[in-house]
Amino acid sequence: MANIAKTLIATGCSSGLGFELIKQLLTQSQPHRIILGARNTTDVEVAFNAIEFDKAKHSLFIFPLDLSDLKGTRIFAEQTLQNLGNGRVDCLLLNAGMVKSAEEPQSWKSKWSEQYVVNHLSHHYLIHLLKEKLIESKARIVFVSSGAIRSVKDTSKLDNDVLARSGTSAFDLYGSTKFIQLLNAHYWRRQLKGSCEVVAVSPGLIPGTGLARHIDTKFTMDMPDAKSIPEGAQNILRAVEITDFPKNPEQIFLTSWGEWWETDVYGLSLDQALQNKWSPSKDEVEQDE
Numbered sequence: 382m383a384n385i386a387k388t389l390i391a392t393g394c395s396s397g398l399g400f401e402l403i404k405q406l407l408t409q410s411q412p413h414r415i416i417l418g419a420r421n422t423t424d425v426e427v428a429f430n431a432i433e434f435d436k437a438k439h440s441l442f443i444f445p446l447d448l449s450d451l452k453g454t455r456i457f458a459e460q461t462l463q464n465l466g467n468g469r470v471d472c473l474l475l476n477a478g479m480v481k482s483a484e485e486p487q488s489w490k491s492k493w494s495e496q497y498v499v500n501h502l503s504h505h506y507l508i509h510l511l512k513e514k515l516i517e518s519k520a521r522i523v524f525v526s527s528g529a530i531r532s533v534k535d536t537s538k539l540d541n542d543v544l545a546r547s548g549t550s551a552f553d554l555y556g557s558t559k560f561i562q563l564l565n566a567h568y569w570r571r572q573l574k575g576s577c578e579v580v581a582v583s584p585g586l587i588p589g590t591g592l593a594r595h596i597d598t599k600f601t602m603d604m605p606d607a608k609s610i611p612e613g614a615q616n617i618l619r620a621v622e623i624t625d626f627p628k629n630p631e632q633i634f635l636t637s638w639g640e641w642w643e644t645d646v647y648g649l650s651l652d653q654a655l656q657n658k659w660s661p662s663k664d665e666v667e668q669d670e
Contacts (some may be wrong), residue, residue, distance in 0.1 A: 386412035393477025395419045401614035407434035418446025448503040458510035469518035475504045476525045483549040497543040500558035509663035516576040524566045526581040532556035561659045563650045568660035582620035584613035585637030
């Protein structure tokens with residue numbers, strides 16, 4: 382059945398890891414129908430057209446999406462569902478992310494920091510908006526995570542860390558938002574049990590991406606465990622395609638070296654009350670924001 386196109390919806394594929402991952406999919410013999418969200422749709426379309434992929438085999442749709450704006454997230458979901466029609470979804474890839482301190486300007490409307498909104502809240506809201514289609518399709522949801530989740534030692538600090546203008550440093554906030562994202566992955570695994578597969582994956586330390594564009598720190602290939610962008614993309618693609626899952630349903634974190642982390646590595650994220658706290662309902666998100 383390789384001639385039947387697989388459908389992927391993805392965020393964070395305008396450059397870096399996400400762009401490389403989509404490029405790799407567009408060179409496969411397996412046909413793909415890919416729906417991307419991007420801030421600058423024109424530039425992204427030009428970049429993908431330069432690949433000269435087989436448009437008779439693969440289809441690519443790029444819709445506007447700024448994850449710092451929940452209204453824009455809703456519009457992207459509406460356009461995506463309209464584009465899909467009665468078609469199914471094989472995978473929702475949540476790849477977008479940023480590293481940025483919680484020093485928002487006064488004009489910032491949300492009570493949450495931009496990094497929290499982009500790395501977690503908008504993606505959580507997007508799942509709510511696509512939920513019925515994901516369940517109908519028995520889709521896979523892939524959260525692109527990070528080993529930075531291990532930096533969270535005291536979950537009581539999360540409430541203040543992720544607030545706008547809290548002054549939380551970029552890397553501390555990144556660890557907090559990625560930890561909350563993992564809480565959310567566990568939440569959706571429970572909520573969608575029997576319908577959707579949920580995987581969290583770390584691509585590894587990947588210099589050369591736009592992840593750190595808001596900070597002065599530069600990542601280089603001579604850092605321990607640094608990997609190239611193609612390698613990082615392959616690590617994410619493994620999570621999209623893998624079929625060999627652990628027996629323990631809470632063992633959902635796929636490492637950059639291709640193994641499943643034991644749950645004791647991220648034991649704090651297994652607290653179901655904490656998962657629920659950081660996974661508000663659709664109505665709560667809309668009322669709050």
